[in-house]
Amino acid sequence: MELPILFSSIPNLLSFFIFFFVIYIIAYFLIFPSWKPNLRPEASSCIISFFHGTPAVVFAITSLLSDPHRNFHSPNTHFQNMVLDYSIAYFLMDLAHYLVFYPSDVLFIGHHVATLFVFVTCRYVVYHGAYAILVLLILAEVTSFVQNTWTLANARKGDVEFAAKVYAVLSPPFYGFYSLVRGIAGPYFVYRMLSYYVSGAADSVIPRWVWISWVFVVVTAITVSIMWVSNLWVQLYRDMKRKFDKKVR
Template sequence: MRTKGGVMVYKGWSYGGRRRTENSLIPLLSSIPNLLVFFSFYLTIYLLAHFLIFNNWTSKLRPEAASCLISYFHGSPAVFLAGKALLSDQNRGFASTNTTFQTLVLDYSIAYFLMDLIHYLLFYPSDILFIAHHLATLFVFMTCRFVVFHGAYAVLVLLIIAEVTSFCQNTWTLACARRKDSEFADKVILCEPCRFEPCRFVLANSLTVKACRAGPVTGRLRFSDC
């Protein structure tokens, strides 16, 4: 952020009412290599799950199993990466500007949600709830990453809360798929949800309230004005 002719300017946004259009595409263009690498990573895992890892599962179950596998590779790594990105920022706060590491984590998650969204559109186009969830998540992540350049702290905190239990959720989903032919899977189904869902519900709601009360971003552009 700097001052130009009495107008505060930050990475393409002009807080005095003007926008520096010549810089508006820079964040998007600089992010394309990361997005391509991460998306290729998830696509490779997804295809391996379909045609190799779960090739002996029925055609009805393979898509869901493949989705769970890419979620395994996103969820827990995203928790650790987001945590490191938050702790490495000395100026961290719910309305702080995004750091380079934080934007990298956003790219990692954006690629995952794009891949999983394609999965749902191809195999479960009637699952409006999950499709809407992924679209809303992508809107928040991409707005934070490419438009306002603020708020990654708040987004990553919520990402941690959402994904810290994803390992349990994916394990439970896979167990549901195999409960008819596995006694162990049936036991997993009975014990998993009661452990992780209450924790996620309480933490996510409390931190969402804190994010909404964090206040405005410096200048006219408001990130959290609930």
Template sequence: METQSPILESLPPLPFLFSFFFIVYLIAYFIVFRNWSPKIRPEASSCLISLAHGTPAVFLSTYAILADSSSGFASVNTRLQNSVLEFSVAYFLMDLLHYIIFFPSDVLFIGHHLATLFVFLTCRYVASHGAFAVLTLLILAEVTSLCQNLWTLANARRRDVEFAAKVYDFLSPPFYILYSIVRGFVGPYFVYRMGAFYISGAAEGLIPRWVWVSWIVVVMSAISVSILWISNLWVELYRDRTGKLEKKTR
């Protein structure tokens, strides 16, 4: 019989979790960033709810995986793992609402959020198995969240606030390196292991084939877009640093 975890008792149901992220967003928009330009206030507010989700999701997911001694690619979800999945569903629903209201033409991010929600929801409510794989992917996706959100906030203000420009310049190289390692090497390796397991038929009768195939497709697509994004940032950083060096040598 599964032992009830003390942490599980502190994870409320999905509607309450969504309300939490909704309130954090309102506080960010109307209080924390009230003096920021209307053009960047929505993005900054999105960063704040991402901060409220990312790092906690890493720790909760790690605990939920380690707390289950039988964790595997096809193992049944524990109650704690399902609660962590709901925590992330609540965040992505709130951020999806943010994009639909403020950036309805941003099809890439809206599609990303819908695909991510599909993975979480099918794992939680359809398959009821595979949370080990999905939560590990969540850890890999969110381990860079803190650095990325601070970098994004600094980027938003770097042209009109000198301190923000310094923070942006300081964070860019380590953030790019960490992101490149996680999304370019660790992530693809884990997806390879995940795909090899499912293709072997070891999850037959536990996770529907269309479910795990869709997970692989969604994750591989997300990783591909991430690699393209970070590659463009590396090129931009190289051009920027090269340009500054040329100015100093003149």
């Protein structure tokens, strides 16, 4: 790791982390003070996710389009590194959120640690491959706005009628959109990524242990995502069947 590059990035990381921290504090103490104590942390996490997900997608797309030499092992541009720093800061903040409020949630903590490993190795270890990582970031975060809205509605659907309506209306299209991205687009891109790296075309700049770990993390994340949304589809079917049965009676 080149120390000058590391030190020059610290101001960006620190600024982005403070940005997400301040938003979290505002959400926790000013936006959701009337929410139940067990819901306020999750709701605050959704708010910082709003400020990360869609902006990160826009930043990532812009950074990739501005790089005419992009490929699976091209050197990271300054803009791409900034996007990686932005996401690293977000996941560090959300990881802190889970460690403080949900220390037993091993699945999400593991997910965040693994995601940080991918971003950090791309940004600070190999300095190449941001194209692959940012496309994966786009696929991961393109559903975040809808997912966060759905999550907030789900949290209050039991005691707020409007939240229940939003949850009911949003669930089918959200599940469908999420399924297409995580079940089709994601696996297809990972297949292309794996095929490229297996060919050895990137071995001179991205060590095999790095890209193998990237692929392992991404495949694991996609598998868990598919299982999660599959369970949601099953629950939706059961709820609709139960409502239909009640009407018939």
